[in-house]
């Protein structure tokens with residue numbers, strides 16, 4: 123359809139010649155409006171690019187790209203199973219075109235696209251959860267966040283027998299193998315992994331850095347750190363824990379004043395390191411919890427299930443029958459049954475809250491999405 127001032131062109135995939143216009147809109151809304159430089163292209167080089175442009179869903183009006191949502195597919199392991207995950211990023215409408223339903227239209231198009239792509243679950247991170255709730259998204263999943271500081275980092279095991287190196291040079295293939303061995307690893311190509319790790323220093327990914335612990339050129343563990351956060355780790359749990367302690371020491375800044383504050387009133391010194399971890403990673407959590415390290419919990423994100431029957435089959439839960447009704451689904455297994463809205467289905471399958479007693483022995487499924495994969 124050709125566009126005029128009145129006509130709405132889309133939602134549809136972005137064409138090659140519209141790529142620059144679309145990325146300009148994303149930078150306008152997600153970066154320049156926040157007083158930040160236009161870094162969307164380098165923050166997510168795998169998402170907002172020619173190779174993924176069909177999954178950059180846009181609406182044009184009067185020849186201008188006015189609304190957009192991005193989709194990126196990954197395959198995430200959940201123990202013995204793997205789920206196709208459609209991540210949602212850069213949901214934006216131009217400020218002059220808001221409150222007309224355009225954002226909702228591209229978000230609905232995202233839902234159709236993820237069904238076409240046979241995704242099992244949609245993932246997004248946001249601070250406007252209630253806008254997405256109208257569209258069937260719900261907070262779900264559970265992650266642990268451990269916080270290291272000067273009072274506890276010294277208790278982590280030693281990695282004396284390992285050589286600790288900043289940067290992944292020479293170890294990328296072993297890192298990928300370690301990541302893919304992890305029960306919650308994402309299926310990444312070597313090229314994609316490198317692209318994610320090589321992203322430049324921006325407000326979104328400050329000082330993105332990889333650390334490896336090796337012995338006789340064999341990788342024991344790795345960490346990916348950005349600012350004060352550990353975004354990803356893999357390897358032998360006691361080596362991961364030791365590497366956390368070593369990186370904490372290396373990143374600590376003993377020369378910074380402990381009493382000064384910056385212009386916003388925040389302390390000048392932030393001598394902490396937060397570690398994001400899947401709740402079902404018994405190995406690392408076993409080491410850290412065994413030390414008595416406290417942890418907080420958060421949701422993995424907002425999730426949406428495009429097709430509950432297919433998701434359950436993917437998880438090997440064919441014993442549950444699903445009958446789809448207009449705005450809900452009836453689930454049954456033996457003598458048990460329950461009727462749930464799309465958002466309740468998300469909570470039933472991924473938790474953590476219990477919305478029904480149904481199949482309490484099977485749910486929740488410990489889904490995880492590594493922060494390095496966030497878009």
Ligand SMILES: CC(C)(COP(=O)(O)OP(=O)(O)OC[C@H]1O[C@@H](n2cnc3c(N)ncnc32)[C@H](O)[C@@H]1OP(=O)(O)O)[C@@H](O)C(=O)NCCC(=O)NCCS
Nearest residue numbers: 151213214215219220221222223224225226227247248249
């Ligand atoms: C979030 C965002 C994408 C919404 O885009 P939008 O095109 O305005 O979305 P919609 O028009 O579908 O919905 C916005 C509001 O308009 C209302 N609306 C929808 N259709 C409408 C219509 N035809 N007439 C009037 N209002 C309408 C919606 O109910 C919603 O109301 P609420 O904000 O009071 O709850 C946009 O505000 C934006 O770009 N924000 C900045 C970036 C951002 O925060 N993105 C999300 C990051 S996760």
